[in-house]
Amino acid sequence: MKKNPVNEQERRLQIMDAFIVHVVEKGFHKASMADVAKTAELSVGQIYRYFAHKEDIIRAVVERKTEEYLQMMEQFLDKKDWLTRIFEPENESEFRTQRILNMEIKAEANRSPILAKIQLEADQRLTEHAIHLVRRKYDLDNEEDIKARIQFLVALTDGLLHRRDFFAAPYNASSHRVFNHMLNELFPD
Template sequence: MKPKAKRQTDPAIAQARREQILTAAAECFRRKGYHGAGMAEISKTAGMSAGHIYNYFESKEAIIESIIEKDMEEMFSIFQQFEDHPGDVLAALLDGLNIGVQRHMDTGACVVDLDMMAEAGRNAKVASLLRDMDIQARTRMRQLLTSERSTLKNIEEQELESRINVIFSMMAGLLLRKVLYPELTEETVLIALRPAMKTLLMPFDEA
């Protein structure tokens, strides 16, 4: 008698289940942090058994890895919008600045990012994933700022790296400011951030 063939899962259903688990895990991490949220709570929030979850993710660390990968996809989508913008790079980045501000001031979504940063101090794998994400983000920004549409296309490497790091530092710091100062608004931030960003995206003798 032939063994019963294993039923193949529809790829669309499998992806939907993965998204369901990732959404539930992110919610649990927001409430209790990475260490406080166990697989039992994640499975309860997702509405499925822990055994079912292990069909898609072998560990809680694998879930974090997928959350980071999802963040990377969203980040690359934003960079693609900048690259597809019909104007020059300065106009593209300034026009899309509010998108970045909204994303970095969303304390509901970004609190998981804070927890992952804390976990990176204890977990070498998570630290490696976050650093790889940062490398890829800086690479995309470097490509954008040295493209033919950019006024910084002939900038020296050291100065370019300095500007990119300052830009990323400003954006990443918005979440901390929002946590410490909940009254902070997007509109208030953009009053000072737009001219500061414009200075960083132009040759200093033209800023």
């Protein structure tokens, strides 16, 4: 029986998914194209038909993740049960994958000017969208003020994300109280 042909977009997603598996498992530098090819059930040469090098794959992964984050941004900026919704996910393995991938990309962006530019462009898109949503949702108007609030929330979120293994879940009542207070200060109704 002949397999259905896979279109270019499906093939690119297949390669990105295989790349993510190996980056999470081994780190960016140890994720070899041979391993990615094997997981994607392709040859290394086939991968190079879709991506010239690892940085092209990571650009595609960052762009894909940025689109996912843009889609969930409104939910992310909703203060109700924020700590539970964002940091106590039901699917712990998916959350772990996202956390490690995020750390690997940011670490590599600190070493590679090309990846730093990719990450900066993604962050700018996310910030612009967040400013728009905050302006619409909360009683805030000054763009620089909104941007500072968003940057603080992102720094807090990144810190919680990267230190996840050091905190017991679910968070206790004191943690919820402090985070609710902080979010109300950042985004007053």
